[in-house]
Amino acid sequence: MRWLIINLFLIFLIAPLMADSVRGKVNKGNEYYKQGKYEQALAQYQDALLDDPLNETALFNKGNALYKLKKYKEAIEAYQKVVGSENLNLSARAFYNIGNCYFQENKLKESIEAYKKALELNPDDYQAKYNLELARARLKEMADKQQQQNKDQNKPPEPSEFAKKLKKQAEKLVDQRRYKDAYDLMMQGLQKDKTVAAFQSFIKRIKDVVDILGGQEL
DSSP: OHHHHHHHHHHHHHHHHHHHHHHHHHHHHHHHHHTTOHHHHHHHHHHHHHHOTTOHHHHHHHHHHHHHTTOHHHHHHHHHTTTTOSOHHHHHHHHHHHHHHHHHTTOHHHHHHHHHHHHHHOTTOHHHHHHHHHHHHHHHHHHHHHHHHHHHHHSOOOOOHHHHHHHHHHHHHHHTTOHHHHHHHHHHHHHHOGGGGGGHHHHHHHHHHHHHHTTOOO
């Protein structure tokens, strides 16, 4: 019993010293952070976490230092350890910073979800509202751009002079009801000049007639 009392006494004696040590390392890290020395700041926060792995301040500030170092994936991992905090303000700030990390990585859907969670915890966060709308606008812009690119890819090319002359020749053959000759002429031209594809609808109409007639001329 006597040894148990001594051991307990030592634990209670050491605990405040450990807390002071962690606090001192975090404060030192904060000083480095303010000076823009993010590598040194990160080292201090990590050192503090060796003594107290669940220290929310050290975890949050570690995320901040990693963010400044553009190590967004690692920053997210640090912030995610804080989002379940009983301190709702800290949790909201962690979600907000996670949103910023995803935004920097151009993962806009994930960014939007993180900002939403931040606003659930702190509906009055103006910056989170602004960044949420910014991410939504950027996502829409990217979607519109992709849609336009798809349209451009499907858009037939501008016909060359060769293609235009070829079509006129094919039209004369059509006037003579020589549909198969007109179709063959256009297909041969397409092999020589890809811009003949600009008249794809014309070629298809001729092909439909050829199919109906069984390839025979009238």
